[in-house]
Amino acid sequence: MKKIVFFFLTAALFINCDKKAEIVSTVTVKNNLSMDREFETVEVDISNLADEKVANLVVLDAENKIVTSQIVDADFDGKNDVILFQPTIKANQSKKYTIAVSEVKNKADTVYCFSRFVPERTDDYTWENNRVAFRTFGPVAQKMIEDGVKGGTLSSGIDAWLKRVQYPIINKWYKKAEKEKGAYHKDHGEGLDNFHVGVSRGVGGTAVKVDSSYYFSKNFTSYKTITTGPIRTSFVLNYATWDANGKQIDETKHISLDYGQNLSRFEIDIKGTETISTGLTLHKKKGVTNQNDAEFWISHWETLGDSKIGSGIVTTKSYFSGSEKYVTPKKDESNHFLHLNVVNNKVVFYSGFGWVKSKQFNNKKDWENYLTNFSKKISSPLIVTKN
Template identity: 40%
Template sequence: MKIHFKSSVIMAGVFILGCTSACSVKNKFNEVDVEVKNNLEFNRKEIVSIPSAKLSGLLKNTSEKNVRVKIQGTKDYLRTQWIDYNHDGNGDELLFEVDIKANSVVNYSIVSDTVKVPESKITTYSRFVPERIDDYAWENNKVAFRAYGPTAQQLVEEAKEGGTLSSGIDLWLKKVDYPIIDSWYKKNVESPGYYHIEHGEGYDPYHVGASRGTGGTGIWEEDSLKVAKNYISYKTIATGPLRTVFELTYAPWSSYGVSETKRISLDLNSNFSKFEINLRSDKKIPNYTLGITLHEKKGEVNINKLNGWFRHWEAIDNFFVGEGIVLAPEWVETAFANDSKTPDQSNLLIVTNPEAKLTYYAGFAWTGSGQVSDVNQWDEMLIKQAKIIANPLRVIIK
């Protein structure tokens, strides 16, 4: 057998309740009413997902492009986005953003209309970047990340300049809410090293090297971390105003022959990328470990195994960066700061039970962006993210 993992399903995100037999004919074919409940003690601005199957009645009489969402009792339509996971031309789920106060309920209506919804420069984005070897980069209005591809790996292995050998996750410290990926890469072609210098929009001072960056993975064994090399293929699933989704696939690595596909998504207004990991292995693996680089080991670590959040807080140039990983605590075996004398091998490590599938969130906040001003505010963001994972919005399709 190739897979030797325990099966496990954890609700992380939005919990969807199907339409009951009480659904009216009106709602099925002209309007779908949706109730969204926030049962936490703080306001939540999140993306809700409705499977297209729940809108089949409405879609019999209209096209996806004419589907609109509004708060009941209002006239203004919200921004929406369809996700087509298999690229067959049909949306698999409809996304819209909700803004719900603490311990509150908001009702929405999904209808058909041809009124144009205003566009915004605030969006999510991801793409393969051939002009910088073969990076894959993604961003929203808060944060930006990148991963490294096979050509960058090949350059290192052939002792040529310009390559990067790492399956760690890089951070780009942006301070503006509009997209910067295309602009920074274009200017970097014109002026090499451009995005490593602050020009008013932020910059990339974050060193990954062979470390885990923020959210890279491995297997912890015999006091060392076994890791994959660069991704070997990518698949862009969606980009749009509310969510970007893509997949990175890695060649088998370690003596266990571990293959992994990472489905990564980033929602508007979130500081955390969602990682959905699918694992395959030739034989049973001892663990699956997540990491955050400790760089020069001058930062501060906070390990909260009970609630499933783990963070690093460090000075970079004249500001501070908080990095963090959040996941369901029942998946965590142990966590510790590994102090190594080998460059780039000191990481905050979260050792999880080996699973065929694992979901976690990795992200950051930079004081230069104004999103946080101190470590206490970063801890509060992590605490809220852990509560959000444990208490998804309750969505009822009426």
Template identity: 40%
Template sequence: MINYNLMFRCLLVFFSFSILANAQNKSAKISVKNNLNFSRTEIVSVSGKPLLDLVKGNKQQDLRIKKAGTSEFVVLQWIDYNQDGIGDELLFQAEVLAKAKANYDVVFDGTITLPESKSTTYSRFVPERTDDYAWENDKVAFRTYGPDAQKRVEEKRPDGTLTSGIDLWLKRTDKSIINKWYAENVKKPGYYHIDHGEGYDPYQVGPSRGTGGSGIWENNELAVSKNFVSYKTIATGPLRTIFELTYAPWSSYEVKETKRISLDLGSNFSKFEITIDAKKQIPNYATGISLHENKGEVKINKKEGWFRHGETIDGVFLGEGIVLNPKLVTDAFSNVSKIKDRSDLLVITKPKENKLIYYAGFAWQKSGQIANATDWDTLLQKQSKMLANPLKITIKGNK
């Protein structure tokens, strides 16, 4: 005798499982469009409602992205800004030809092993060298200085540094060097000032702006903050490192400044997102590049929004630059001083709603990334075009 009740229950279970499986295996397509006339490899992000719609009904940790028409899955990174265990932003690296689109397939399958990046971004607080904060990717490295380094100078103790300028570490390897160089420096002080085959730190910051430090220009003088007073690491990699630095009130305007700094894999430029809270309206906000001994070459391109300095250090070319929305720039000039480390190329801006975004970075000839100053100018031009023409992302869902 056929047990119709049992058969019905089995069919119901099978039907329910099929619905669940289909929901869990929901897929989508992501299209990334490049409107510029050169190929681009950049980190793109999905956040807000598009991300919620993409993940709805699935587990974040099961999400995978692969190049359309291939079996090649790409490296992913989730950014959790509020540290609640849920990703607020999804990152992946897109490769898009000139005037073209690149298509990617999204699937939800936790059994697929996520690929690992051969190179990475990274940042951390460095208590073993007083209290630096250092960050890097596969192309460049930077650092700046905290309250203990400031206090050492004020108390006339050794190993102090008093500046809110941004230091450059010149890399010629795509591997991470921060931990190695600091560890070796503990054993042999001055280690990272000598090139052992991976690069070194010959860049003098002092009270200058380094590359990307800030200030307020008024009465032919630049008012600047002292060292950062606190930090927060948000993400360390592999595709993007993000952290925040806060500064004690400075200048007659009692500016309370927060810098959210990020660095993407493959980029020569750190992104600075500045938030300003002042006791009274500030007249401007300046960022700059050290001119060191005033022997280098300055180029100012207000129309395209890029500003650069080129110099030779130990016989090798180094190009430093700042890129931002040209509509925010009110002036740019070389402020030359006879005082050591007081000369800077300054870019004067008018922030909107006390917020400003700019990019600051460099390229070193010995890294192989550029051959000369012309290459550096070309890289700056491309960065300004990419800023004005971000990659356009379109998401289409499928069931």
């Protein structure tokens, strides 16, 4: 997403209840697509503002109503330097927003976009928003497998937690599992985890193809949580150098999930290869795969339990390098792969799922239309300019 830098202006405006707000800047957000847009996050650079002003920033729309925002330390230097918000804009239109210092606070208290390390369940890392949830696995779970200890997990695949409520469930499900082993594998009205990962790529795990075989890392070795809040959660996962048939691969994953989205954003720093692949597990190989080279996505639609689920991965033109449905008799290693070009030691893609029981999508067509529209949006991001 595009960032802009703004400078402090000496002005004032009035918002509800005659509360004064000191204008910092006004910005215009433009939608160049012929479709209405919402739940897309705009980032505005606030690094030149004093800490006391940053702490009291709000975003106002044209009617001086406060728009939900979130302040983030994006470069990990201990200073908040970006403010996030999600404009709602009609097709081919523009809207103006004001950034201001105000005594009226942002009242968005619910942390819909949440992530954390979970030491009470070995050492998962989990994340969620109001629509979906995910997890992946850490070094303790790996060592348990290597030492023959029951209950470990050896996988760098991405697990899908199928939630069908908007409120946060991660802490609640783990807490319930402490009292009832495997509680989140049953649907008690909020959803469940019945999505098997094993050594598969799950929903967006990575791999490197050498000749006709795929190689992938073990579990993450360390993590850093960057932010949680009403609009975004983001974090970093580090991996030990791993071998891909003689290639030594260094990999760090920067993962974020925004409010209103079904797909997590993966920005991966990668060294040791010119291409990398990201995959969707084929489970029992009874689902339907599809790909759209023009819109740079792959998908898998399958029956899971008593419902249907679609998984998908989307990228942009500069990273896209084709796809492959890889089927093997090896357990859990059949995946539908999206191939990516490594550009300046980096790849970016978006991966996630839609579950019919969540009532977000009704069928395979709905899911694939979502992937196509998502692709169009990330290929033509909202344009943000300072006025």
